[in-house]
Amino acid sequence: MAKPELAVSVSTVRTLCGGATSLNLSSKKINNVPKRVSGLTKLSVLLLNNNSITGLPADLLSLRRLSELNLGNNALKKVPSVLGHLETLKKLYLFSNQITEVPPDVLGGLPNLTVLNLNHNKIQRLPAEIKSLTKLLHLSVLDNNLEEVPAEIGHLTMLSELNLTSNKLSVLPQQLYKCKDLTKLHVARNKLTSLPEGITALTKLHILDVAGNNLSMFPVEFHLLPLKELYCEGNRFVKRKPMPSVQGAEVLALKELVARFVLRTGRDRHSWVHMRLPHYPCLTTLLANASCCAICFSPFVTTWLECVHFISLKKDMKMKTSLTVPVRALLCSYKCFNTDGHYYYGVATS
Template sequence: MADTLLVRALKSQPKILNLSNKKLEKVPKAIGKLECVVHLQLKNNKLKSLPDEISYLYQLQILNLGNNEIEELPESMVHLTMLERLHLFHNKLTTLAPKVLSSFKSLTILNLNSNLLKTIPPEICRLVNLQHLSMDYNKLTELPVEICALTRLEEFHAANNQLTSLPLEFGFLINLQKLHLQKNRIRELPESIGKCYKLRVFDIAANDLRIFPTELINIPLKEMYCEENPLLQHVPVHSVQEEEVLSLKETAARYVMKELKDRWSYLRRAIRHYPQIRDMLAQASKCAVCGESFLNTWLECVRFIDAKADLKLGNLSGLVPMRALLCSYKCFNSKGHEYYGVAFP
């Protein structure tokens, strides 16, 4: 049947060719003669591979291989450099060949849902034009830091995997608008997620979160889903802590960072000659109470904010726990702030 369809297609030279739902186990080699095809549909078949002749489809922009039995990306796909949309959902992919993946520089949509992927190769960063990436229902335990280089990404789906964290550099995804991470095992979100200023929809339901990053309040979210997480509850218990003794390194770092605020300080000029110290101080945090900088996280606290009044969320009500970092017990014991110490059961 497929051969007959291809014979007819050779006469008309179509730009769109639909071979879906044909129970195909192989794609006829004659496919290579249809160099004019821009859109090729091969979903809902029994394909395990593609013929080498697929490499002649130089103009191919849309390829749908969804719901087949493909276990790896055929090397012949390296030549499909014009691809803009690639659908590989419901296959048996266990790995993504780095060489093939690297060739998809024009890709804007990649659908990898419902496969058997355990890892994503670092070469994912080569997909510089990617806007929509979906990898729901796989077996991923982590994401490569290189995924944060996809600065044009607008929508990212990685639900129903086994992720326990996100890369610390996640905030580089500055154009991200929709983020779906429900039903994973994520215990903590990176502070850098607060740099995703275009994020509008965030689904982190059914994970292992206890608290949200400090900067989440700066994101103009429209919808957030966080049910089925063991979030901290607002149950205040009185506690006063004695002033701590800082290490020499911490004391020196705080003094230097305070001096750096003075534009006439000698240290401000001298530190240019010590790049390692400068890089170390760049990792410092600011106290939520006094605003002073400190090197190491001294005291992690929580602030409970109203989902509707503070986050302006229409789909969520009640209090949301937000992380806050304090520089000392002196600040913690001071009056007039809304930060609570975190009590572990």
């Protein structure tokens, strides 16, 4: 049986002589990348997966045409810095290594990347420089130690699929709503207690997997998403169970009263209030976080009453499952809550 080194040498020589653009060195039991590989300047695909590689040589940056690199299932403890010089890379696979961090300078040097697979590592955080990957279509960080996702992920406006399953996330960034092309979002088996309200802006989202989290309900207007598949088992959703309640007196703060007046008046673009708002940036910022009453549709800033209504996935979202899920709703007052003809329930707090 031929030794691994000899087998690699023969493969490399054949590639050199044939002028091939791809080289497959997967499952060759090698610890290092052969020096000859750096001389294969026409390579566009290099497969090094299923080996015992611990690092990459610096002279690998000579591969100026490389578009796909597979380093999956090796012994890397960090992302090799040389990758930050391979600007032509479009697909990078680093799954099943021992990587603990992703260097910011590496991501900053990969402007053409469309696929990044970091599955089955020990990564705790992604750097803000991930915003440099503006052409990224698929990002997968499944089975890591992620505790947060940077807000800069909102810069990935071409992202189609995001997989964050099996991490330690307790929250998702609000900026996720900027990823308008997202069709698949996998965040199962984390510690999420809620989803960002802006998720309803993902008008192309077809698959959502939030199974195995700590969700109590879905965001406002969740049922308007064009979902085809929803996986949500293993959460702590509120149940439709009657309970006695005590209604307190409605006493709105002066700040809230003024805010509601400005919001209502400001709807008229010809009003004095609307024309003066740009001169008060702090007020504009405050009003940007306003909500709308689910019953009377009046705007307000401070949530007065959090409610829930129960959505049939089959009837209301045209999905195949007959599951019913709770969706958050906000009301501006007990006056609205006590009107007849609606199906909103107050949420009991312990």
